[in-house]
Amino acid sequence: MEWLEKFNKVFESKIRLGLMSVLVVNDSLSFNELKELLQLTDGNLASHLKALEEIKYIEFQKQFNGRKPLTTYKATEDGHKAFTEHLQVLENMIKQNL
Amino acid sequence: MNPNQDSLHTLNEIRDLMERSSKFLSLSGLSGVFAGIFALIGAGAAYVRFKTDWLTEILAPLGTYQGHSREDVIDFLFVDGLCVLVSSLAVGIILTVRRGRKKGLTVWNGSSKRLLIAMLIPLATGGIFALAMLHYGFIWLVFPVTLLFYGLALVNASRFTYPEVFYMGISEIGIGCIALFLTGYSLIFWAIGFGMLHIVYGLTMYNRYEREKLPSGELPGGRRSGGKSGLAIVLLVLASGSVCLAQVRMPSDSTASKARKWYDKETIYLRNGNSFVKNNVVYAGQKALRNEFMVSPEGLGLYLKSRRTRSIGLIISLAGSAGSVISLLSGNRDHLKTFFWISVGTGLVGSGFTMAANNQRDQAVWIRNRDAMLFLEANQ
Numbered sequence: 001m002e003w004l005e006k007f008n009k010v011f012e013s014k015i016r017l018g019l020m021s022v023l024v025v026n027d028s029l030s031f032n033e034l035k036e037l038l039q040l041t042d043g044n045l046a047s048h049l050k051a052l053e054e055i056k057y058i059e060f061q062k063q064f065n066g067r068k069p070l071t072t073y074k075a076t077e078d079g080h081k082a083f084t085e086h087l088q089v090l091e092n093m094i095k096q097n098l
Numbered sequence: 099m100n101p102n103q104d105s106l107h108t109l110n111e112i113r114d115l116m117e118r119s120s121k122f123l124s125l126s127g128l129s130g131v132f133a134g135i136f137a138l139i140g141a142g143a144a145y146v147r148f149k150t151d152w153l154t155e156i157l158a159p160l161g162t163y164q165g166h167s168r169e170d171v172i173d174f175l176f177v178d179g180l181c182v183l184v185s186s187l188a189v190g191i192i193l194t195v196r197r198g199r200k201k202g203l204t205v206w207n208g209s210s211k212r213l214l215i216a217m218l219i220p221l222a223t224g225g226i227f228a229l230a231m232l233h234y235g236f237i238w239l240v241f242p243v244t245l246l247f248y249g250l251a252l253v254n255a256s257r258f259t260y261p262e263v264f265y266m267g268i269s270e271i272g273i274g275c276i277a278l279f280l281t282g283y284s285l286i287f288w289a290i291g292f293g294m295l296h297i298v299y300g301l302t303m304y305n306r307y308e309r310e311k312l313p314s315g316e317l318p319g320g321r322r323s324g325g326k327s328g329l330a331i332v333l334l335v336l337a338s339g340s341v342c343l344a345q346v347r348m349p350s351d352s353t354a355s356k357a358r359k360w361y362d363k364e365t366i367y368l369r370n371g372n373s374f375v376k377n378n379v380v381y382a383g384q385k386a387l388r389n390e391f392m393v394s395p396e397g398l399g400l401y402l403k404s405r406r407t408r409s410i411g412l413i414i415s416l417a418g419s420a421g422s423v424i425s426l427l428s429g430n431r432d433h434l435k436t437f438f439w440i441s442v443g444t445g446l447v448g449s450g451f452t453m454a455a456n457n458q459r460d461q462a463v464w465i466r467n468r469d470a471m472l473f474l475e476a477n478q
């Protein structure tokens with residue numbers, strides 16, 4: 001089972017995979033936009049974002065929108081690469097099992 | 099769970115999320131239709147206001163023309179265009195917001211912002227350019243320029259919404275380019291570009307994404323996106339709408355509905371040559387047709403007569419064309435004139451016979467269908 005070894009553990013969670021896929025196609029998204037897209041609670045989203053951040057798949061930027069803090073997230077180069085590889089693995093898996 | 103199914107499901111979810119996050123998919127197709135209708139009304143208003151003098155005014159670039167003053171034309175066109183723009187935008191926004199709510203998506207988000215910015219940059223540039231041209235009096239160029247910049251805006255914005263928008267943008271640019279050189283028809287091109295194209299696009303999108311399912315047999319042209327089918331689609335929509343209404347009004351179990359069912363089942367109509375349609379099935383062949391006419395001796399007689407008339411007409415026109423071919427080949431100049439008139443004459447007589455044959459055939463089918471209804475009572 002070669003494909004199992006390549007299977008990226010980080011993306012085992014649907015939420016993290018969803019977060020990554022959204023950040024890959026968009027330049028940058030704010031915390032609130034992510035929350036709305038994935039229909040998550042603040043705490044849940046924050047913990048998953050933190051997990052992705054720790055392995056440097058995404059990076060964030062804090063700025064102020066008037067008085068309100070605005071955090072925007074971005075996928076890093078590593079994140080892009082890891083995500084594409086993971087998609088490839090998924091695809092291969094489907095092909096092999098067909 | 100089956101890993102295969104699971105990953106397929108995951109991939110689908112990823113795709114859906116990517117689309118939802120990066121593209122604005124609440125754009126209502128109907129708003130396109132309304133924008134097109136408003137544009138047609140605006141173009142019609144401009145035409146009615148200035149009629150033909152308006153075109154001469156436009157075509158006289160140095161303004162030697164008296165009548166409506168240049169300022170008049172500019173002011174009217176400006177107000178007219180603004181009205182069209184505002185009303186289309188208003189209806190478009192209302193419909194889009196409603197559709198977004200129905201789909202459970204927020205309308206004002208990152209993707210709609212990006213779509214708006216992508217559209218606004220070329221549109222604003224084009225708008226300022228058009229205003230500058232109005233300022234310097236190049237009225238006849240304003241129409242193609244608005245088309246061109248609108249097309250560019252659509253092409254630019256198509257990355258953030260449905261891919262069909264790209265083709266619409268290309269078509270607008272094409273029409274704008276043609277209109278650049280046919281300045282006398284700029285209003286017509288403008289009406290085609292902003293009116294017809296919007297309606298065609300709107301109906302296409304509405305059929306493709308918004309309507310749940312096409313009822314069978316309705317709108318065979320709805321999936322085509324070609325520019326030419328626009329009018330046909332509109333007419334078809336109207337026609338199918340009225341057919342639906344008619345069907346709704348018909349009580350389900352009355353004599354009228356029985357008669358109607360019987361009519362649908364038993365009557366025929368002819369199609370090119372020897373084929374005919376009965377109960378939505380196409381049949382072909384002389385023999386089958388003759389069998390259909392067996393219920394009505396009178397109809398059969400008339401039908402045979404129409405065939406005879408048609409043959410006579412065919413022979414006459416064939417003889418005429420054979421004569422003209424021979425005269426052309428013979429190279430004899432004296433005969434040429436005679437043969438020319440003979441071929442024209444035979445053509446006319448031949449088409450006269452064909453017309454008579456068509457009348458007889460229509461009548462024959464009508465009599466046959468009437469006689470077919472006679473068996474309604476007996477077979478119930």
